[in-house]
Amino acid sequence: MSTTISTEWVSICPDQDLLANTGLCALLDGEQVAIYKINPNPAYSQDLYAISNYDPIGKANVLSRGILGNIGDHLVVASPLYKQHFDLISGECLEDPEQRVKTYEVRRFNDEIQLKKTV
Amino acid sequence: MSKQRIIVVGNGMVGHRFIENLMDSPSADNLEVITFSEEPRLAYDRVQLSAYFSGSTAEDLSLTSEGYYQERGVNFVLNDKVVSINKSEKYVVTASGREEPYDKLVLATGSYPFVPPVPGKDQDHCLVYRTIEDLEAITDSAKTSKVGVVVGGGLLGLEAASALKNLGLKTHVVEFAPRLMAVQLDEGGGKLLRRKIEDLDVTVHTEKNTQEIVPGETCRYRMNFADGSILETDMVLFSAGIRPQDELAREFDLEMGERGGIVINNQCQTSDEDIYAIGECALWEGRIFGLVAPGYTMAKVAVSHITGGTEEFTGADMSTKLKLLGVDVASIGDAHGNTPGAQSYVYNDEVNEIYKRLVVSEDNTRLLGAVLVGDVEAYGNLLQLKLNDMALPDSPETLIAPAIGDAPAMGVDALPDTAQICSCFDVSKGAICGAVQNGCTDMGAIKSETLASTGCGGCAAMVKQVMDSELENLGVEVCNDICEHFAYSRQELADIIRIKGINTFDELLSEHGSGLGCEICKPAIGSILASYSNEYILKKEHIGLQDTNDVYLGNMQKDGTYSVVPRVPGGEITPEKLIVLGEVAKEYDLYTKVTGGQRIDLFGAQLHELPEIWRKLIDAGFETGHAYGKSLRTVKSCVGSTWCRYGVQDSVSMAVAVEDRYKGLRSPHKLKMAVSGCTRECAEAQSKDVGIIATENGWNLYVCGNGGMRPRHADLFATDLDDETLIKYVDRFFMFYIRTADRLQRTSVWLENLEGGLDYLREVIIDDKLGICEELESEMTKVVGTYQCEWKTTIEDPEKLKRFSHFINADEPDSNLAFVEVRGQRRPATDEEKITAIEIVE
Structure with a gap:
């Protein structure tokens, strides 16, 4: 695993390891983070998103393995367990707004995917 | 309060329907019901009797079960016949001497086959066609016969001829009248029916009066006819009409018709007000009704009268539509144009062998009757015109003319709400519309809600029209778009x-x-x-x-781990391979369970373990089992003729061959198959999407069965197929399903919603009605030719393997996983167990 000079951003993996339209799970300071890449699309300002990997409804670390898409204006991942949709930008569950998952900042830097540490 | 005691004599189709209706009535709790049958089994479907010869068993034909009667507290006595009625003291006595009192007595004794008084009629191999025991006798006789003659060219006679043909006999039909089905068909229709039946190698002899049956020269018997001609045969099957089974009524002085039949009034009561007669033993206004639908109506009327209702029997329509020896035939109302002043429209297409005749009233405004042979699509519309006495359209001939461009459809909107659409279950247009209003929006829902179209199925197209029209009336836009991203089904x-x-x-x-x-x-x-x-x-x-299952080529479990299911074609596995499975399961501590599809499921593998596990399995000769895919799962088999004393074909080899052929085929939903080596059906093939059952002559093919949440018995699709034809049909069947089904629609539901149903499916797959069979086959050939084991491809590609770890940036496993031991293996810990575990650690 490569190290990074920045103290805020942590390199996770080469950009090419994350295929478009899929997700991966990263370990960031003991937290499980799901990182997604969508096809470049003019409707969205970026193609990388990151939320918590833990599905609060299915109670398992699986959100990185869901299918990506949009429901109306929401950019979402569908939980692979019971198919609830989680908004990739707000972390909100569309079916149950009480359930909100944590979101993370993610970027592409020198062909690496990086997550920003949370304080 | 003591219960009202009702005795039902006879447990045929009508007797059974009477009991069903009675049990569904609000007074059911205050009734005690007992039924007697002289036959050794409870009611079965006599209408479908000929299916017995194309692979159906007595159980398939059964209309009920002992369990059904027991649950409802109905007493039943088989193999015992009521022989005496004491009307004044109201009790009956059976052949075994049993005495049972009654408050109401219902005679549903049915009919018996009429055998003309011909010398020689009582010899061996001179048989009738009425009960399952008769069929068994026919089957036995066929084993030592080559030629069979059916005496009687009516509806039942032709059914019987179909049976003999199915048994492989050279078949003849001998009819006294100048044409076949003389009651239902006119001359033109009878002539075409004869031609079509003779094309099937059944010889028809009309205007023959059998004088005697004597020993034969080339065959067992010789039939001598009044005109001096003769016919040699090994078996004679009498099917020359029915006579009411009325001896009980005759002997105990109920009013009888001159030529038999128990006289009933509009409430189905006999001359004794506590005794009812229903079905083919009953005579109403001088008529016996030899079809099941009027019998069902009588059953309903009798129940109504006994429970205080007001329904009346007011006659019945004798229109009928059926398939005889594969030929479509229908007859409505006054088929012969006997009504004074009646006029006709006739369409006669000798090239395509289609005959249609409309009989209309003198003023050309009402339909009186119709005959259809070769194409009966118009039956539903015509029957409604007749039954509801509706005005004919301006050019009535368009009703039977071949469709050029858009056929002029008779709008179902014109039908009154009372119009009976399904005659088997007496479902009206109003009832179907009501079901739609209550939320039924597809055929499957309509069927389970109203039972419409679940009997003979002849009304399916009409039911769908009513449903669609009502949906439209309600302003329901039937949107089949798959989702917001595609405006397509x-x-x-x-x-x-x-x-x-x-x-x-x-x-x-x-x-x-x-x-x-x-x-x-x-x-x-x-x-x-x-x-x-x-x-x-x-x-x-x-x-x-x-889906995640496909992405990781495993089935995700509740805790995010996966299960591993290698393919075990046909359920056949060597000890060596079995040992490998055990060793792998032990090494990775996988919970191990045998599946219903005859293979072995290993649970609890984590992402990073999957490639290692599969490498070991593939090295041992396993392939992926596609348990994770909407694709072919397993082909279950029994051991078949290689070991089993009863097997007639090698079911395991066939199962292995079809599993190898269709493995990896992706489809709208999962597909399951099974192959049984004989009719005992140990592989339970009739609960699968495709079931194959061995016969002496090849394979019977069943389709669209299902177990699981909505069990459905598979339909017999084709019989006695050779290996090549069997595979050809299955290829076409799967690709047609893939082409036309909805997403996540199993074959069972697909068929129920397929317009035209099983007959249409046969036309597409066997007769190639749509001209697509070659395409379907080449599509399948491509899939078979491009098969790959997805796990083999995956473990050979290092790039793909990167995804198989819980974290892309760490080698640790998922910390949330916890297991507890149960019966010597591990399972995922529950939430509570996890909390306790954490407390212990802390």
Whole structure:
């Protein structure tokens, strides 16, 4: 695993390891983070998103393995367990707004995917 | 309060229907019911009797079960016949001497076959066609016979001829009248029916009066006819009409018709007000009704009268539609034009062998009757015109003329709410509309709600028309769009992909869709692409379309771990392979369970373990089992003729061959198959999407069965197929299903919603009505030729293997996983168990 000079951003993996339209799970300071890449699309300002990997409804670390898409204006991942949709930008569950998952900042830097540490 | 005691004599179709209706009535709790049958089994479907010869068993024909009667507290006595009635003291006595009192007595004794008084009629191999025991006798006799003659060319006679033909006999039909089905058909219709039946190698002899049956020269017997001609045969089957089974009524002084039959009034009461007669033993206004539908109506009327209702029997329509020896025949009302002043329209197409006749009133405004042979599509419309006495359209001939352009459909809107659409279950148009209003929007829902179209199925097209029209009236827009990203149904998407040769989701989305897609359209389209191009599903263009199960080639369990199911074709496995499975399960501590599909499921594998596990399995000769895919799962088999004393074909070899052929085939939903080596059906093939059952002569093919949540008995699709034809039909069947089904629609539901049902499916797959069979076969050939074991491809590609770890940036496993031991193996810990575990650690 490569190290990074920045103290805020942590390199996770080469950009090419994350295929478009899929997700991966990263370990960031003991937290499980799901990182997604969508096809470049003019409707969205970026193609990388990151939320918590833990599905609060299915109670398992699986959100990185869901299918990506949009429901109306929401950019979402569908939980692979019971198919609830989680908004990739707000972390909100569309079916149950009480359930909100944590979101993370993610970027592409020198062909690496990086997550920003949370304080 | 003591219960009212009702005795039902006879447990045939009508007697059983009477009991069913009685049990469904609000007074059911205050009734005590006892039924007697002289036959050794409870009611069965005599209308479908000929199916016994094309593979159906006595159980298939059964209309009820002992359990059903027991649950409802109905007493039943088989093999015992009521022989005496004491009307004044109101009790009956049976042949075994049993005495039972009654408050109401219902005679549902049915009829017996009429055997003309011909010398020699009582010899061996001179048989009748009425009960399952008769069929058994016919089957026995056929074993030592080569030629069979059916005496009687009516409806039942032709059914019987079909049976003899199925048993492989050279079959003759001998009829006294100048034509076949003289009651239901006119001369033109009878003539065409004869021609069609003779094309099937059944010889028809009309205007023959049998004088005697004597020992034969080339065969067992010789039949001598009044005109001096003769016919040699090994078996004689009498099917020359029925006579009411009325001896009980005759002997105990109920009023009888001059030529038999127990006289009943409009309430179905006999001359004794506490005794009812229903079905073929009853005589109403001088008529016996030899069809089951009027018998059902009588059953309903009698129940109504006994429970205080006011329904009346006011006669019955004798119109009928059926398939005889594969020929479609229908007759409505006054088929012969006997009504004074009646006029006719006739359409006679000798080239395509279609005959249709309309009989209309003198003023050309009402339909009186009709005859249809070879094409009975108009039956439903014509019957409604007749039954509801509706005005004919301006040019009545358009009702039977071949459709050129858009056929003038008779709007179902014109029908009154009382119009009976399904005669088997007496379902009116109003009842179907009511079901639609209550939320039934597809045929499956209508069927389970109203029972319409679940009997003979003849009304299916009409039921659908009523449903569609009512949906339209309610302003329900029937939207079949798969989701917000594509304004197409799954079937339409499959057509686009197939016809335009589209290979990727992105291509389809940019040309025909909008947005990014979602978890509905992506897997559906991924599946269609796989069905037609069959590329590796984890290719970078396809991986984002797959459900998590497909992405990781395993079935995700509740805790995020996966199960591993290698293919075990036909359920046949060597000890060596079994040992490998055990060793792998032990090494990775996998919970091990035998599946219902005759293979072994290993649970609890983590992502990073999957490739290692599969490498070991593949090295031992296993392949992926596709347990994670909407695709062929297993082909279950019994051991068949190689070991079993009863097997007639090698079911295991067939199961292994078909599993190898169809493995990896992706489809709208999962597919299951089974092969049984004989009619005992130990592989339970009739609960599968495709079931194959061995016969002495080949294989019977069953389709669209289901176990699980909505069990459905598979339909017998074709009989006695050789290996090659069997595979050809299954190829076509699967590809047609893939082409036309909705997403996640199993074959059972698909068939129930397929317009035209099983008959249509046969026309498409056997007769190639749509001219697509060659395409379907070549599509299947492509899938078979491009098969790959997805796990083998995956473990050989280091790039793909990167995804198989819980974290992309760490080697640790998922810390949330916890297991507890149960019966010597581990299972996922529950939430509570996890909390306790954490406390202990702390």
